[in-house]
Amino acid sequence: xxxxxxxxxxxxxxxxxxxxxxxxxxxxxxxxxxxxxxxxxxxxxxxxxxxxxxxxxxxxxxxxxxxxxxxxxxxxxxxxxxxxxxxxxxxxxxxxxxxxxxxxxxxxxxxxxxxxxxxxxxxxxxxxxxxxxxxxxxxxxxxxxxxxxxxxxxxxxxxxxxxxxxxxxxxxxxxxxxxxxxxxxxxxxxxxxxxxxxxxxxxxxxxxxxxxxxxxxxxxxxxxxxxxxxxxxxxxxxxxxxxxxxxxxxxxxxxxxxxxxxxxxxxxxxxxxxxxxxxxxxxxxxxxxxxxxxxxxxxxxxxxxxxxxxxxxxxxxxxxxxxxxxxxxxxxxxxxxxxxxxxxxxxxxxxxxxxxxxxxxxxxxxxxxxxxxxxxxxxxxxxxxxxxxxxxxxxxxxxxxxxxxxxxxxxxxxxxxxxxxxxxxxxxxxxxxxxxxxxxxxxxxxxxxxxxxxxxxxxxx
Ligand code: PLP
Numbered sequence: 115x116x117x118x119x120x121x122x123x124x125x126x127x128x129x130x131x132x133x134x135x136x137x138x139x140x141x142x143x144x145x146x147x148x149x150x151x152x153x154x155x156x157x158x159x160x161x162x163x164x165x166x167x168x169x170x171x172x173x174x175x176x177x178x179x180x181x182x183x184x185x186x187x188x189x190x191x192x193x194x195x196x197x198x199x200x201x202x203x204x205x206x207x208x209x210x211x212x213x214x215x216x217x218x219x220x221x222x223x224x225x226x227x228x229x230x231x232x233x234x235x236x237x238x239x240x241x242x243x244x245x246x247x248x249x250x251x252x253x254x255x256x257x258x259x260x261x262x263x264x265x266x267x268x269x270x271x272x273x274x275x276x277x278x279x280x281x282x283x284x285x286x287x288x289x290x291x292x293x294x295x296x297x298x299x300x301x302x303x304x305x306x307x308x309x310x311x312x313x314x315x316x317x318x319x320x321x322x323x324x325x326x327x328x329x330x331x332x333x334x335x336x337x338x339x340x341x342x343x344x345x346x347x348x349x350x351x352x353x354x355x356x357x358x359x360x361x362x363x364x365x366x367x368x369x370x371x372x373x374x375x376x377x378x379x380x381x382x383x384x385x386x387x388x389x390x391x392x393x394x395x396x397x398x399x400x401x402x403x404x405x406x407x408x409x410x411x412x413x414x415x416x417x418x419x420x421x422x423x424x425x426x427x428x429x430x431x432x433x434x435x436x437x438x439x440x441x442x443x444x445x446x447x448x449x450x451x452x453x454x455x456x457x458x459x460x461x462x463x464x465x466x467x468x469x470x471x472x473x474x475x476x477x478x479x480x481x482x483x484x485x486x487x488x489x490x491x492x493x494x495x496x497x498x499x500x501x502x503x504x505x506x507x508x509x510x511x512x513x514x515x516x517x518x519x520x521x522x523x524x525x526x527x528x529x530x531x532x533x534x535x536x537x538x539x540x541x542x543x544x545x546x547x548x549x550x551x552x553x554x555x556x557x558x559x560x561x562x563x564x565x566x567x568x569x570x571x572x573x574x575x
Contacts, residue, residue, distance in 0.1 A: 251435060375402045404427060470499055475497075478501060
């Protein structure tokens, strides 16, 4: 697309209004206002354009969500049709809408076996808040009300509501607002760079990292622990891919103590890892009782999230539970559900998830791995359509840059300048591109990333 085909915006005026009025999420407003926001005005396929006409490959799928890419007319049509027919009605008080019911029936067709019920929310954060309510309700109904503690991991991300931020293990979030809430506790993440021992194999590290769950269960008291929650691959924490030995051992420990296992699939769901849900990837291979989803369910075109409730919990909740006193005005919003149906149908009918597993993700892995020869780069890794690398000051001795330098943010800015969105998480640079990326687009993205690494290195000299 040529810049003059773009919608025209007055960038300076928008920046001024933004600085005057807009409090951005996870942003230092004062420093943002000094620089001015980048205004994104259009998207098509795997590319976005800013208001100054710059074309950028979106290596982060918006915010891990635009799985089908931008500009899908089928999703637009689904929303338009539903808005013209019935833009909104609720699912409280014994009513439903066709899209909410059809989506509730469609999701079990793509979910792992044993998931036949869904509770809709607007977001992943609300999904995880719903999980806390469901877990507590389940154990109350099971006659074990003392089972209230949920164990999560440091540096996990489970959302921004009080519950989501408490389940998450982000210290920067816990410091603001006296979190976590009582009844939520954390173990270390399976990140070998941070917690590995010299000479330890990835396999042994994975088993040792999982053993921290058992130690925590025994510390809290096995009869008091309700559940363990984890992302199959930690996304916002920096694409932390655990060793293959980790999740099976977590599963064994959950089974041994009867814990509910919760897979937060807000990022990993809907094909991101080349399977409908991340827990189905052979590298993960867990059997959760509850699954949180959001983002990729609509490819981000409209907000929708929810919880897939496995039979173990659903049976108790439905047969013994009576009213579940929980819900949002927009639980099962028909327009969002209509878009989700179109999105899931497209992922299915176009074979996107299978293509990720057999073609796109292996190609991304191979091309991303070529960055390993760059002097700044180490620990290149990917699983499905998420990938990450570490920026090292000295690769041979695995010496990291001084954190105050913010080398990741320098690199991220070079990426933007060179036309690719990459995210920085401390020493890690990560991507999660749209699932529909072609080989040629992957090649172009990798070239732009390499150029940005070169520019970062040149700037450090
Ligand atoms: N869980 C995970 C794993 C996430 O990555 C996110 C968001 O990035 C959330 C939950 C929260 O989702 P939302 O931002 O839709 O509330």
